[in-house]
Amino acid sequence: MSFLDCRIDYTPIIRQSKLDNQLSPPGYSSTGTAIQQHTDGEHNVEQQEQLARKRAWDVAMGPAKALPMNMFMMYMAGRSVSIFPIMMVAMLLWRPVKALFSVGATFKPLEDERTTGSLLLHKIIFILGNFATIGLAIYKVHTMGLLPNTPSDWLEFIPQAQRVQYNLVSDTYV
Amino acid sequence: MGIMKRIGIGLIFLLTIFKSCYSIYEDQVGKWDWRQQLVGCPISATFEGQSKAASSNSQRQPQLVVVSKEQAIAALNMNTGKIAWRRLQEANITNPEAFKTIVDEKYIYSLVDDGRILRVWTRRTGTLSWQEKLEETPQNGPTSLLANNDEVLVLSGQTLSVFTKKGVFKHKMQVEKSTWVQLHTLPTQDVVLLSLSASTLTVQQVKDAGNFLLKGRIQLKAASGEKCILIGAHMACYHSDSLQIVDLSGQTVKGPSEVATGTSIRDLFALENDRIGVRGPDSVSVFDLTGKKIFTIQEKNIEAAEAVKNAVILITKTQIGVYDAKDGKQVFKMNIPASTFERASATRIFVNQLKDEYEILAVFADCRVELFVVNPGRNQVTSEWCREEGLARLAQVEMVDLPLSESQQLIEDEFEGAAGNIISSLIKRCVTQLGQLKRWFIRTLREMFTLSHSIKTQVNSFATLAEVLRNAGKYSHERGSLPLERDLFNLRKMIVASSLDGVVYGLDSNDGAVIWKLQLSKVVPPGALKTALGKEKIPLFVQRTTAHYQLKGQMAVAFQNAINSNGVIVLFDPITGEIVEKHQLSRPIKRVEILPFLGADHVHSLLILDDSERISFVPKLPDEIAISASPIFLMDVDPKGNLDGYKVNFIEKRLVKQWHTNLGLDSNERIVISQGKPAHEKVHSQGRVLIDRNVDYKYLNPNLVALASVDTIHQQISLFLVDSVTGQLVHTAKLLKASPPIHLVHCENWLAYAYWSDRGRRTEIGIMELYEGEEKSNKQKFDSLVPTKTPPSVVAQSYIYAQGVDAMAVSETEQGLTNKAILFALPLGGIHEVTRRFIDATRPLELTQEMREEMMIPYMPEIPVAPEDMVNYNQTVYNIRGIKTAPAGLESTSLMFAYGIDVFFTRLYPSGTFDILKDDFDHLLISVVLLGLILGSIISKRIARSNALNAAWA
Structure with a gap:
């Protein structure tokens, strides 16, 4: 008998598979799960919604929440005008500006839900938070003395005063 | 410990500051600066006996000993005219007549420092042999000096002191007061003292024992001893055309025997064999001691005459003549070789007779010194060398842009x-x-x-x-190859300088060469103007700069006619020195000023006030300009503290008195300096930035005048800041226990002054700064007649300066943006540049962190004097009377010209060379490297390509 004559009979396995879950772990009921799934469906949507709202609030409050940390960082950076403080301040200024230009993109993933209507407030808060960060950065620049907001910054542009009268001073000869 | 730490910190701080001071490198020596050493206007010259013959045998160069009006004794190299050695004496003297010198074979005896000190120098090297102090106080009487075979006799004050030749004091005796004295050795080796007072000549013989023997008193016509010469045992004096001869030989004085010469006598000179040469304007006559005329030489316009062993030498405007001393026959006469500049008239000649030629040193009226060698055998006159000694007597300097x-x-x-x-x-x-x-x-x-x-x-x-x-x-920058023209950064200028002898020089600021010379004696005999505060001046004014290229530049010089003291104004071109116009006024000048606005042809007119209070304008002011002229105010200061303010009425051409005030000075207090601000000053920054980033606005009153008065009895100096338009006294300050010399620098909103502090026995520098406060009353205009919101506040500070000060000035730049630097000419020969950051009234006593961040310098009482801050490094310059600064085309650079007995020019960089490449910037290397890189990249690209091709085939 050659090897080619051999046949594998699959039927019993197919039949077995058609049989009720003999291979399922003990206590597993396929029907029960389906029912449970069905009953949990409504509850889950509510949770999702809550989560999304929470997420949206997280995103909206993000800049504001980072503010104390940023303030501490800026405090630590010191007043001296050198490369690292400048870089830090520049980052601090640049990130919120970038965020302000991508408000829509930031909130896009959250807009899919049915929470769309209330996102306007989030956006406003998000924008305000970013403005606060920018304000902090500007304040920092100001304390570093880089803002031309004092009279001394404009001193060099004051022209020399014109003379109304002229005096002639040299010697009197005798 | 604390003190040590503080000193340590201070030292570290100082070291960091010195890094910012820019001294020059060795290879930069003489690159931008030049110096000329001068001896001053000669009053006597002594040749070395038979110099030419001696020099050919021995190695040494023959020397000529020159003594000058500027209190200098110097030896000049006969062959080149260069200074072999020079000894300067005390320069701040009150009695120049007291300076006496005698030159003998080995020594030079000199009575210096207003007759206070007798100094003896070796003739060859100029080393001090010995010196003796004669008097404590300056002597204003006549002095005399005599060196015998074995004694040195010196009369100073009313004391005749006798020293041995080695400087050992022998004895002294008192002498009566007189207006002129002269010690003289008779052929019998007796010493006589001749003194003249009120035309009475007293002759006394000086005895060895230390007393006098009266030889007689006689009346002379000549009132001054300058008109007398001593020949052997005789004295000859002249008065207009008569010659008086006194015989001093006998026990009693005989004479005077009088001779009428028939010409108005200008000068006397001695000849061999006791004969007297009499120089008139057109003749030289020779008399013997009995008054008999031996011969007369007729020659037009004789300027100077002198006799040597067997010749009489005459010099006229164009010719040199040599005449036989026995019979007056002409031996030689020839034209003086032409020189680059027109010569002034000769005032004095000194002659030395060599084997077959004569060396003639001529001193001209403009203090030019020239050595001629006359060779009658070869029939030639050569000018060996000349020195422009007039540069040692500069009165005022201006720097003019080249066209x-x-x-x-x-x-x-x-x-x-x-x-x-x-x-x-x-x-x-x-x-x-x-x-x-x-x-x-x-x-x-x-x-x-x-x-x-x-x-x-x-x-x-x-x-x-x-x-x-x-x-x-x-x-390409060498002179001569190209015409005088402006360089790229306007660093090369024409230095126009007037000398007290009535010459205006044009100097090239590149090397100090004299480009042109304007003899004011061509117009009238020039005299300097004397100021009410007791100084001599020949003021210069720039009427038109060379900025208008279609028009030539124009300058003006004001002086007085030496004969009738009427004012003279000469207008000239500052680039060529050619006279444009001459104005001889009919009255003496009281004031001469340059108007701040332009008249016709872009010329600033001069305002001339004569002694009858009439105003004239040179050149004339067109009516439409006169009507629309902005108001002009003048202030008169008299030494007693009376101030008068005037306004110019252009239409009626008169002054309108505005105010009068008296400073209330003490009876022995005198105003010595009155100084306004520079006329065209540019102030870039209108305020000072405070540490809280506010601004303290400067009080920039352009009409402010600083006055300094000195009270020598109570040893105090007062400073006044007066607004010359309103007469308002803005600030006064009193320096107690202070005495002159005082020097002021007044510019922007500050006044710096140097004075001698009697209390500290040192020179101190004060600085006064005026501020308007944190608000400026009017940013557009400054009107003296409108008061400021708050009276200006004054911040003052003083510093110790470890050197004396001869002159003081401040750097000036194009835009006024660069830090100012104050220049001090030191008596030891340095010119010290101190940045204004050091001499600052607002240097804090305690340095806070913020101040440190702002790089403020804490107050330290001493101004450091570091050798690398001397702008003239080792090129010492002495007796500096003034420093002129001018802006260059570059903002970083200021040009400086210091003048005294030496002149020195250099460039200053008060804030460093921030707008130019470093001097050693290697353009060649950079371009070679750049080219190499480009070539290398091209070549390597090709190689890479061929390699890649080869690799592909392989």
């Missing part, structure tokens, strides 16, 4: 007068551009020729080739 260069002018031309049709303007542009091209071509060719020449003559190795190539740019 635009031809190429700059062509560019101006190209865009000038655009009106016209297209074709003509096209042709014009083509022509001017062709002109520019031609000029560039000629210039380049010339540069190439000089370069190839210098390569041929100088190069013997690669290193020198590189050096020559590197210096190639400089050859």
Whole structure:
């Protein structure tokens, strides 16, 4: 008998598979799960919604929440005008500006839900938070003395005063 | 511990500051600066006996000993005219007549420092042999000095002191007061003292025992001893045309025997065999001691005459004549060789007779010294060398921009007068551009020729080739090859300087060469103007700069006619020295000022006030300008503290008195200095930035005048700041226990002053700064008649300066942006540049962190005097009377010219060279490297490509 004559009979396995879950772990009921799934469906949507709202609030409050940390960082950076403080301040200024230009993109993933209507407030808060960060950065620049907001910054542009009268001073000869 | 730490911190701080001071490197010596050492206007000259013969045998160069009005004793090299040695004496003297010198074979005896000190120098090297102090106080009486065979007799004050030749004091005796004294050795070796007071001549014989023997008193016509000479045992004096001869030989004085010479006598000189030469304007007569005329030489306009062993030498305007001393026959007469500049009249000649030639040292009225060698055998006169000693007597200096260069002018031309049709303007542009091209071509060719020449003559190795190539740019700047024109950064200027002898010089600021010389004696005999505060001046004014390239520059010089003291104004071109106009006024000048606004032809007119209070304008002011002129105010200061303010009425041409005030000075207090602010001062920053970033606005009153008065009895100096328009006293300050010399620098909003502090026995520098406060009353205009919101506040501070001060000035730059630097000329010969950051009234006592961040310098009482801050490094300059600064075209650079007995010019960089490349910036290396890199990249690209191709085939 050659090897080619051999046949594998699959039927019993197919039949077995058609049989009720003999291979399922003990206590597993396929029907029960389906029912449970069905009953949990409504509850889950509510949770999702809550989560999304929470997420949206997280995103909206993000800049504001980072503010104390940023303030501490800026405090630590010191007043001296050198490369690292400048870089830090520049980052601090640049990130919120970038965020302000991508408000829509930031909130896009959250807009899919049915929470769309209330996102306007989030956006406003998000924008305000970013403005606060920018304000902090500007304040920092100001304390570093880089803002031309004092009279001394404009001193060099004051022209020399014109003379109304002229005096002639040299010697009197005798 | 604390103190040590503080000192340590201070030292570290000082070291960091000195890094910012810019001293020069060794290879920069003489690159931008030059110095001329002078001896001053000679009053006597002594030749070395038979100098030529002696010099050929021994190695040493023959010397000429010169004694000058400027209290200098110097030896000049006979062959070159260069200074062999020079000894300067005390310069701040009150009685120049007291300076006496005697030169003998080995020593030079000199009575110096107002007759206080007797100094003896060796003749050859000028080393001090011995000196003796005679008097404590300056002597204002006459003095006399005599060196015998074994004694030195010196009369100073009313004491005759006798020393041995080695300087050992022998005895002294009292002498009566007189107006003129002279010690003289008779042929019998007796010493007589001649004294003249009120035309009475007293002759006394000086006995060895230390007493006098009266030989007689006689009346003379001559009232001053300057008109007398001593010949052997005789004295000859002149008065107008009569000659009086006194015989001093006997026990009693005989004479005077009087001779009428028939000419108005100018001068007397002694001849061999006791004969007297009498020089009149057109003749020289020789008399013997009995008054018999021996011979007369007739010659037109004799300027000076002198006799040597067997010849009488005359010099006229154009000729030198040699005459036999026995019979007056003419031996030789020839024209003086032409010189670059017109000569003034000779005032004095000194003659030395050599074997077959005569050396004649002529001193001219403008203090030019020239040595002529006359060789009658070869029939030639040569001018060996000359020295412009008038530069040691400069009165005022201005620096003038050179005219635009031809190429700059062509560019101006190209865009000038655009009106016209297209074709003509096209042709014009083509022509001017062709002109520019031609000029560039000629210039380049010339540069190439000089370069190839210098390569041929100088190069013997690669290193020198590189050096020559590197210096190639400089050859084109040599004078003579190109006309005088402005350089790229306007660093080269014409220095126009007037001397007290009535000459105006034009000096090239590149090397100090005299470009032109304007003899004011061509107009009238010049005299200096004397100021009410007791100084002599010949003021110069720049009426038109060379900025208007179609018009020539114009300057004016004011002086007085020496004969009738009427004012004279001469207008001239500052680049060529040619006279444009002459104005001889009919009255003496009381004031002369330059108007701040332009009149006709872009000329600033001069305002001249004569002693009858009448005003005139030179050149005349057009009516429409006179009507619309802005108000002009004048202030008169008299030494007693009376101040008067006037306003100029241009239409009626008179002064209108505005105010009068008296400073209330003490009876023995005198105003010594009155100083306004520079007329065209540029102030870039209108305020000072405070530490809280606010601004303290400067009180920039352009009409403010600083006055300084000195009370020598109570040893105090007072300073006044007066607004010259309103007469308002803005600030006064009193320095107790202070005495002159006092020097002021008044500019921007500050006044710096140097004085001698009697309490500290040191020189101190004060600084006063005026501020308006944190608000400026009017930012657009400054009106003295409108009061400021708050009275100006004054911040003052003083510093210790470890050196004396001869003169003081402040640097000046184009825009006034660069920090100012204050220049001090020191008596030891340095010119010290101190940045204003040191001499600052607002230096804090305690330094906080913020102040440190702002790089403020804490207060330290001493101003450091570091040798590297001397702008003249080792080129010492002495007796500096003034320093003139002028802006260059570059903001960082200020030009400085110091004048005294030496003159010195250099460039200053008060804030460093921030707008120019470093001097040693290697253009050649950079361009070679750049070219190499480009070539390398091209080559490597090709190689890479061929390699890649090969790799692909393999």
